Amino acid sequence: MAEKSDIINFExxxxxxxxxxxxxxxxxxxxxxxxxxxxxxxYTPQRSEKPKYYALVMFPYPSGTLHVGHVKNYVIGDxxxxxxxxxxxxxxxxxxxxxxxxxxxxxxxxxxxHPEEWTRKNINTIRGQVKKLGISYDWSxxxxxxxxxxxKWTQWIFLQLYKNGLAYKxxxxxxxxxxxxxxxxxxxxxxxKCERCGTSVTIRHxxxxxxxxxxxxxxxLNDLDKLTGWPEHVKTMQRNWIGKSTGAEIDFPVEGSxxxxxxxxxxxxxxxxxxxxxxxxxxxxxxxxxxxEKKEDLQEFLERVKQQDRFRRTSVEAEKEGFFLGRxxxxxxxxxxxxxxxxxxxxxEYGTGAIMGVPAHDQRDFSFAKKYGIPIKVVIKPADRDxxxxxxxxxxxxxxxxxxxxxxxxxxxxxxxxxxxxxxEEKGIGKRSVQYKLxxxxxxxxRYWGAPIPIIYCEKCGVVPVPEExxxxxxxxxxxxxxxxxxxxxxxxxxxRTKCPICGGEAQRETDTMDTFVxxxxxxxxxxxxxxxxxxxxxxxxxxxxxxxxxxGGVEHAVLHLxxxxxxxxxxxxxxxxxxxxxxxxxxxxxxxYKDGAKMSKSKGNVVSPDEMIEKYGADTLRMYxxxxxxxEKDAEWSDAGIEGVHRFVKRLxxxxxxxxxxxxxxxxxxxxxKNSTEKELRRKLHSIIKKITEDxxxxxxxxxxxxxxxxxxxxxxxxxNSVPQEEWNRKLLREIVEKLTLALSPFAPHLAExxxxxxxxxxxxxxxxxxxxxxxxxxxxxxxxxIQINGKVxxxxxxxxxxxxxxxxxxxxERERVKEYVDxxxxxxxxxxxxxxxxxxx
Numbered sequence: 001m002a003e004k005s006d007i008i009n010f011e012x013x014x015x016x017x018x019x020x021x022x023x024x025x026x027x028x029x030x031x032x033x034x035x036x037x038x039x040x041x042x043y044t045p046q047r048s049e050k051p052k053y054y055a056l057v058m059f060p061y062p063s064g065t066l067h068v069g070h071v072k073n074y075v076i077g078d079x080x081x082x083x084x085x086x087x088x089x090x091x092x093x094x095x096x097x098x099x100x101x102x103x104x105x106x107x108x109x110x111x112x113x114h115p116e117e118w119t120r121k122n123i124n125t126i127r128g129q130v131k132k133l134g135i136s137y138d139w140s141x142x143x144x145x146x147x148x149x150x151x152k153w154t155q156w157i158f159l160q161l162y163k164n165g166l167a168y169k170x171x172x173x174x175x176x177x178x179x180x181x182x183x184x185x186x187x188x189x190x191x192x193k194c195e196r197c198g199t200s201v202t203i204r205h206x207x208x209x210x211x212x213x214x215x216x217x218x219x220x221l222n223d224l225d226k227l228t229g230w231p232e233h234v235k236t237m238q239r240n241w242i243g244k245s246t247g248a249e250i251d252f253p254v255e256g257s258x259x260x261x262x263x264x265x266x267x268x269x270x271x272x273x274x275x276x277x278x279x280x281x282x283x284x285x286x287x288x289x290x291x292x293e294k295k296e297d298l299q300e301f302l303e304r305v306k307q308q309d310r311f312r313r314t315s316v317e318a319e320k321e322g323f324f325l326g327r328x329x330x331x332x333x334x335x336x337x338x339x340x341x342x343x344x345x346x347x348x349e350y351g352t353g354a355i356m357g358v359p360a361h362d363q364r365d366f367s368f369a370k371k372y373g374i375p376i377k378v379v380i381k382p383a384d385r386d387x388x389x390x391x392x393x394x395x396x397x398x399x400x401x402x403x404x405x406x407x408x409x410x411x412x413x414x415x416x417x418x419x420x421x422x423x424x425e426e427k428g429i430g431k432r433s434v435q436y437k438l439x440x441x442x443x444x445x446x447r448y449w450g451a452p453i454p455i456i457y458c459e460k461c462g463v464v465p466v467p468e469e470x471x472x473x474x475x476x477x478x479x480x481x482x483x484x485x486x487x488x489x490x491x492x493x494x495x496x497r498t499k500c501p502i503c504g505g506e507a508q509r510e511t512d513t514m515d516t517f518v519x520x521x522x523x524x525x526x527x528x529x530x531x532x533x534x535x536x537x538x539x540x541x542x543x544x545x546x547x548x549x550x551x552x553g554g555v556e557h558a559v560l561h562l563x564x565x566x567x568x569x570x571x572x573x574x575x576x577x578x579x580x581x582x583x584x585x586x587x588x589x590x591x592x593x594y595k596d597g598a599k600m601s602k603s604k605g606n607v608v609s610p611d612e613m614i615e616k617y618g619a620d621t622l623r624m625y626x627x628x629x630x631x632x633e634k635d636a637e638w639s640d641a642g643i644e645g646v647h648r649f650v651k652r653l654x655x656x657x658x659x660x661x662x663x664x665x666x667x668x669x670x671x672x673x674x675k676n677s678t679e680k681e682l683r684r685k686l687h688s689i690i691k692k693i694t695e696d697x698x699x700x701x702x703x704x705x706x707x708x709x710x711x712x713x714x715x716x717x718x719x720x721x722n723s724v725p726q727e728e729w730n731r732k733l734l735r736e737i738v739e740k741l742t743l744a745l746s747p748f749a750p751h752l753a754e755x756x757x758x759x760x761x762x763x764x765x766x767x768x769x770x771x772x773x774x775x776x777x778x779x780x781x782x783x784x785x786x787x788i789q790i791n792g793k794v795x796x797x798x799x800x801x802x803x804x805x806x807x808x809x810x811x812x813x814x815e816r817e818r819v820k821e822y823v824d825x826x827x828x829x830x831x832x833x834x835x836x837x838x839x840x841x842x843x
Contacts, residue, residue, distance in 0.1 A: 020655055020658050020659070021654075021658045021759075023650075023651055023654040023655075025614075025617065025618025025619070025620060025621070025751070026614075026615070026618065028751050028752075028754075028755045029132070029134060029614075029618060029619050029620070029751040032134070032750070032751045032754040032755070033131060033132075033134055033751075035754075035765070036134075036136075036765075036767070037139075039765070040140075041136075041765060041767055041768070042093065042136045042137060042138050042139075043138055043140060044090065044091065044092045044093070044138045044141070045090065046541055046544075047544070048090035050088055050089055050090040051088070051089055051090065052089065052090050052091075052092070052544065052545060052549075053081075053084045053089035053090065053091045053092070053549050053550075054091075054092045054545050054546065054547075054548045054549045054550070055077055055080045055081040055084065055091055055092070055093045055548075055549065055550050055552075056077070056092075056093075056094070056524055056527075056548045056550070056551050056552070056584075057073050057074055057076070057077035057095075057551075057552045057553060058073065058551070058552070058553030058554065058557060058561075059095065059096045059097055059098050059520070059523065060097060060098065060126060061097070061098045061099070061101060061103070062097045062098075062099055062119055062122035062123045062125075062126055062144075063103045063104075063122060064122055064125070064602075065122075065125055065126070065129065065609070065611075066126055066129050066130070066610060067600050067607045067608055067609060067610065068593055068600070068608045068609075068610050068613065068622070068626060068638065069592055069593040069599075069600045071133060071610045071622070071626060072590055072591075072593055072626050072632070073552060073553060073554070073590055074130060074133065074135050075133065075135070075623050075626050075627060076552055076588070076590055076627070076632050076701065076703070077093065077135075077550075077552045078093075078133075078134075078135045078136055078623075078747070079627070079697070079701075079703060079747045079748065080550055080552070080701070081093035081136050082136055082746060082747035082750065082767065083697055083747045083771065085136075085767065086743070086746065086747070086767075086769065086770055086771035087770075087771050088770065092138065092141075092527070092528075092545055093136055093137055093138060094137060094138055094141040094142070094143075094527040094530075095130065095135070095137040095139070095141075095142055096141075096142055096143035096144060096145070096523060096527070097119075097123050097126070097143070097144040097145065097146075098145055098516060098519060098520050098523070099119050099123065099144040099145045099146035099147075099519075100145050100146050100151075100449055100450045100451065100513075100516045100519055101449060101450070101516045102447065102449070104116075104118050104119050104449045105447050105448055105449045105481070106196070108448075108449075108481040109196070109481050112481075114477070115448065115449040116146065116449075116477070119144075119146055119449075123144060127142075129610055129611060132610070132611070132614050132619055133610065133614070133619050133622070133623065134619050134620075134623075134750050134751055136750070136767070140530075141527050141530045142530070143523065143526055143527065143530050145451075145516070145519035145520070145523065146449070148472050148474060149531065149533070150519075150523075150526060151451040151472055151519070152471045152472035153471075153522075153526065153535075153536035154451045154514065154518055154519055154522070155451055155452070155453075155454040155466070155471050155472055155473060156468060156471055156536055157518070157521075157522060157536070157568065157572075158451075158453060158454055158514065158518070159454060159465050159466070159468060159471075160571070160572070160575055161211055161212075161571060162455075162465050163465065164571075164575065165212070166211060166212045166215065166571060167209065167210070167211055167212070167443075168209070168210055168212065169207050169208065169209050169210070169463070170207065170208065170210060171205050171206065171207055171208075171284070172205065172206065172207075172208045172210070172442060173203050173204070173205055173282035173283075173284070173348055174203070174204055174205070174206050174208060175189050175201045175202075175203065176201065176202050176203065176204040176206075177194040177196070177197065177199055177201055178199060178200075178202060179194065179197050179199040182446050182487070183204070183206060183444075183446040184201060189201050191307070192306050192307035192308070200303065200306070200307070201306060202302075202303070202306065203281065203282050203302065203306065205284055208442055208444040208512075209442075209443050209444040209453055209455075209510075209512060210440040210441060210442055210443065210444075211440060211441040211443055211518075211567070212440055213438065213440055213441045213563075213564075213567050214436060214438055214439070214440050216567050216570055216571070217242055217244070217436040217438050218244075218434075219570060219581075220238070220242055220438075220563065220566055220567060220570070221238075221239060221242045221244055223566075223581070223582060224238060224239060226582060227582065227584075227585075227587070229585050229586030229587065230584075230586070230587040231555075231587060231588075231589055231633075233555075233558075234555065234558045234562070234587060234589060237558045237559055238558065238559060238562070238563055240437075241437065241438060241559045241563065242436055242437065242438045242563075243350075243436055243437025243438060244434065244435075244436055245264075245266050245434070245435050245436070245437075246266065246432075246433075246434050246435075247264060247265050247266035247267070247268060247417075247421075247432075247433060247435065248264070248265060248268040248420070248421045248424055248430045248431065248432060248433055249262055249263070249264050249352075249430055249431055249433040250262070250263055250265065250268070250271070250332065250356070250424065250429060250430035251332065251429075251430070252277060252329040252330065252331065252332060252338075252356065253329065253330045253332070254289060254327060254328070254329050254330075254340070255327065255328040255329065255330060255337060256327075257289075257327075259285070259288065259289065261277055261279070261285065261329055261340070261354050262352050262354065263277075263351065263352055263354050263355055263356045264351040264352050264433055264435045265355075265356060266417075267358070267361065267362075267417065268417055268420040268421055268424065268430070269379075269380065269402060269405070269408070269411075269413045269416035269417045269420050270358040270360075270361050270362075270379050270380060271331070271333045271356070271379075271405075271420065272333060272334055272377070272379045272402075272404055272405040272406060272408075273358045273359075273360050273361060273377045273378065273379035273380075273404070273405075274331050274334075274336075274338060274356040274357060274358055275336075275338055275357060275358070275359060275369065275374050275375045275376065275377055276338050276339050276340070276341060276357035276359075276365075276368075276369065276374050277329045277338060277339070277340045277341065277354065277355070277356060277357060278322065278340075278341045278342070278343035278345075278346050278354065278355050278357055278365075278368070279325075279340065279341070279342045279343070279346060279353065279354050280342070280343075280346040280347055280348040280353040280354070281301075281302050281305045281306070281342055281343075281344065281346075282347075282348035282353065283342070283346075283348055283353040283354060285353075285354070286298070286302075286325070286342050289325050289327045289340060290325045290326065290327070291325065291326035291327065293326075294323075294324075294325065294326050297323070298323055298325070298342070301321075301323040301342070302342075304321075305321065305344045308344060313344045313345055318344075318345065320343065320344065320345055320364060320367045320368040320371055321343070321344040322341040322342065322343040322344070322368060322371075322372055323341060323342045323343075324339055324340075324341050324372075325340050325341065325342060327339075327340045328340060332429045332430075333406065333429065334406075338357075339374070341357075341368075341372070343355075343368060345364050345368070349437070349439050350437055351435055357369065357374070358379075359374060359375075359376045359377075359395065360376050360377055360378045360379065360380075360387070360389060360392065360395060360396060361379070361380055361395055361396055361397055362395055362397065363394060363395045363397065365395065366392070366394060366395035375389075376389040376392065377389065377404065378392075378396075378403065378404065379402060379403060379404050379405050380396065380398075380399075380400045380401070380402060380403070380413050381396075381400050381401055381403050382396065382398065382400045382401075383400060383401055399412070399413045399414050400412075400413055401413065402416045407423070408420065408423075441515075441517075441564065441567075442515070443514050443515040443517075443518055444512040444514075444515075445512060445513050445514065445515055446487050446490075446511075446512055447487045447513060448475070448479060448481075448487045448488045448489055448513065449475075449513070450513030450514050450515070450516060450519075451513055451514045451518065451519060452473040452474075452475060452489070452509070452510070452511075452512075452513055452514075453473075453510045453512050453513065453514055454466035454471060454473045454510075455509070455510040456498060456500060456501065456507045456508070456509055456510070457507060457508050457509075457510070458500035458502065458503065458505060458506075458507040459505070459506075459507075460500065460503050460505055461500050461502045461503050461505075461507075464500055464501060464502055464507070466501065467501050470501065473509065475489075476489075476492055476494060476495045478492075478494075479492055487511060487512075487513070489511040489513070490511050495509060495511070496508050496509050496511060497509075517560055517561060517564050518564075520561055520564075520565070521561070521564040521565045521567070521568040522536070522565070522568050522569075522572075524546070524548055524551075524565070524583060524584075525537045525542055525546070525572075525578075528541045528542050528545050528546070529541055529542075539577055539578070539579075542577075542578060543578065543579045543580070546578070546580055546583065547580050547582055547583055547584060547585045548583060548584045548585065549585055549586060550585075550586045550588065551583075551584040551586065551587050551588070552587075552588045552589075552590065553589065553590070554589060554590065554592070555589040558589070562584075562587075565583050565584070566582060566583060569581060569582065569583040570582075588632075588633070588701060589633065590632050590633060591630065591631075591632065591633055591634040591635040591636060592635045592636075593608075593626070593629075593635070593636055593637075593638055594635060594636070594637050594638065595607070595608060595637070595638045597637070600638075608638055610622060613643065617643060617647045617650075618647075618650070618751075619751065620650060620748075620749035620750070620751050620752050621643065621646055621647045621650050621749075622643070623748060623749060624646050624649075624650065624707055624748055624749055625642060625643040625646040625647075627703040627704060627706075627707055627748065628642075628646055628703075628704050628707045628708070629642055629704070630704060631702065631704055632701050632703055632704070633701075649711055649714070650749065650752070652714065652718075653710075653714050653745075653752070654752070656714055656717060656718055656721070657738060657741075657742075657756055658759075659721065660717075660721070660734050660737075660738055661738075661759060661760070663726070663729055663731050663734060664731055664734045664735040664738060664760075665759075665760065665761055666761075667731045667732055667734075667735040668732070668735060669732055669735050669736045669739070670732075671732070672730075672732040672733060672736060673732075674730070674733065675730065677783055677799075678720070678723075678724065679730050679733055682716060682717070682720050682733065682737070683733060683736070683737075683778050684778055684779060684780075684781065685712075685713065685716045686713065686716075686736070686737050686740060686741075686778070687774040687775050687778040687779055688774070688779055689709045689710075689712055689713045690740055690744060690772050690773075690774040691774045691779065692705075692706075692709045693706045693709045693710065693744050694771070694774070696709065697747075703748075706748070707748060710741070710744065710745060710748070713737075713741060714741070717734075717737055717741075738756070738760065739760065739772075740772040742756040742757050742760070742766060743766065743769055743770075743771065743772040744771075744772050746766050746767060746769075750766075750767065753766045754766050754767070757769075781802050783799050783800065783801055783802060784799070784800065784801075784802045784836050785797055785798070785799050786798050786799075786800060786809070786836075786837065786838060786839055787837070787838045787839070788813055788816070788818075788819060788838075788839045788841070789838060789839065789840045789841065790819070790822045790823065790841045790843065791841075791842060791843060792840070795818055795819065795822050796816055796818040796819055798812060798813060798816065800812060802836065806833045809833060809839065810831055810833075813839055813841075819841070822843075823841065823843055826843040827843065828841060828842070828843055829842045829843060830842040
């Protein structure tokens, strides 16, 4: 965050006694917002002779009002869009709302208001807040994912995946609330309890719809290397989420049963050390294999595990808990009988939901075996010593030599992995396999406020997709929200009952709706043709505008939203609709704004309202403070004193401009002549700061230092105005300064800039002007101040031409009175000159 000292003191008044136009931000901001809207300044033509630039911010969920943390995202996007327009681009900068989802349904239950009414009200509120900020959106392209004209095409995308084998239904472990009698998404479960009623959640296995994202795992992983404009930490998060592993799949027969437990292991070289099997608590095999007399105790164990965080429980440090199912498996390479447990540190999401326990060579297995008295069998030993399983205090997980491993005794474990896989395939015991942590995308949601899944069930014809010409499958409005929490669609006979599109017989609709991440996985395509009725987008238009040139949003979306968007884009590319397979060329993740050391939230009471800040200071001050408080990618702490400081700068800028205005309004910059070194230095400062601001924006969105540059320029201008008599002001130079300052200010404080530009006598709008250029010749320094040291201490300074020779400099220095005073006739031993910086005289 910027230090207080970084904000230049703008309290000092300029001399001159000019009658000052009063700064009333609320008036001028409203005026220019109306002008922009009336003239459709930000309307984006579908084609242009200019190069295209698609600047996109992640759209909000309309759950209420925005706070300044949300505003940061939109302001950053607006700076980019406005700057690129000034650089000659045809900029697409749209806005919309991720409008389906659980909060609206909860509001319906709690407040007795329909989700659509609640959502539309919030959309209207947010739209008004955003417009007050002066964000340069093309409002003709506004979308909401809950609109029929939008979710019709979300359903169309589902059908494309279904028809191409990428959407399917299967039995899966789900969260179940016994009181509400409904499935809960993970986000509806808080500390193992239903967020609606507080009842402990159980695990059930129900039929659910999935997208087969695992078919794209390898491409999603490899193509991250193409995304050179993405932050490396985001790509690392996606790589870890996809989690590629190579190894072997092996089936362990269950004793006295036809069932086999399939495991995936990256360490097949340890197969001879397996002494137990462990299943994830969510695995369907748990209920299938448990002995009848153990079922009641099993349920108690599962209830306890369910209270634990499903991902923390897998860490090495977490306590390992298990339950013996009373059954045994057979190790296929040794024929040994090994017990089958259910264990809390196994997740259904990883591998096959089952592991082969090798306690000697896996720390979590070691802890589990020690706790439950399971044998430990060493099969890999270090090259320099033997291991005694009775004396081991931790697992040996390093490489070594295979021992107690049948035909592979003496084989280095690094070679043994590949050799064992080949041997398993020859014996028909196992096979080579690549596995991913990534699981198929579960899109079923047992709730109302979402896009209905376009599937019909017919007793005669089976599962039938809704014909494309029958889309959308509309959400009925006349629904009742019961406190049971179950989806109203389950009870709405008018929605459920339908005709089979194949045989015409009685049939039923799917009552699940889609995960809201499906809605947001393609919205960036719809902005291109937001109101097209016969297709989701026009391929020629989408292929012109996309990929998105700059995507901006929170890092919390690094995995799910960004991964799903990449997946859907690749599917549509493979189906021939898109000629690109990555949606976002460049990604910028902004930092959060904190208040009182915590993330802003209504529950903590630390929310800062943009409406209140705009009412008090104006939108331009709020925009500039949000950008000035820290580098935009960093988290920052909100400071009331900080925004006050920026507001002082804005008022100082206003006063400076209107002090200069009467002297420059009728001037132009033609035949500008610089009369002295003061004017030359001021013009050099102007062009060096314009160069710096340009580089700050281009070189990683350093908006905070760009605003510091604006402050510095105003400070230099103020010093000139205060130190030079008005009758000696160089009016042409001042005209150049206020023009370029206004243009550079425009992306950051657009309302101020429009007012300045208009009052300078321009009939056009500043937002339609080009970005200010800088003159390289003006950057050249003609004179330089040289420090003079005598015996290591600075005693004097002298201003000389920058290209002065050392001989001429020496004559000037030695003639100066202060130098004569300290040299005082003493012989000079050395005269050292560091060009452009310092002279050192040794006497």
